[in-house]
Amino acid sequence: xxxxxxGMRITFSGSPEEAESAVTEALKKVGFGVLTxxxxxxxxxxxxxxxxxxxxxxxxxxxxxxxxxxxxxxELGLLLPCNVIVYHDxxxxxxxxxxxxxxxxxxxxxxxxETIAAEVKALLNEALASLQ
Numbered sequence: 001x002x003x004x005x006x007g008m009r010i011t012f013s014g015s016p017e018e019a020e021s022a023v024t025e026a027l028k029k030v031g032f033g034v035l036t037x038x039x040x041x042x043x044x045x046x047x048x049x050x051x052x053x054x055x056x057x058x059x060x061x062x063x064x065x066x067x068x069x070x071x072x073x074x075e076l077g078l079l080l081p082c083n084v085i086v087y088h089d090x091x092x093x094x095x096x097x098x099x100x101x102x103x104x105x106x107x108x109x110x111x112x113x114e115t116i117a118a119e120v121k122a123l124l125n126e127a128l129a130s131l132q
Contacts, residue, residue: 004100009095009096009128010095012094024058035059035060037058040055062120079107102121
């Protein structure tokens, strides 16, 4: 797994469609559901007639942890859900990447949320690692 500036990324051995299905299932196994799905490539084609390689944004949420975090900081909803992206890159690889909750929650400026961020990061890492 590769750590990026604000996320974690892996290369997946199958197609973007297979990766989306696999990461959705892996997220489910660690307590997340996918609340939203944005097909960026399809939207760009429909709205701007631009052809783009497959690119999907999944909004993943762990209800128990989200509830706990929202109780601490109601405005945190602006940063939810945790985004996971699946795309086909220029090197002809399928990539799955997830937001780093620690980086995302750093904008809140509350040290007491670091434990929540670490818990979410560990679960997202577990899900991604299971796909390598």
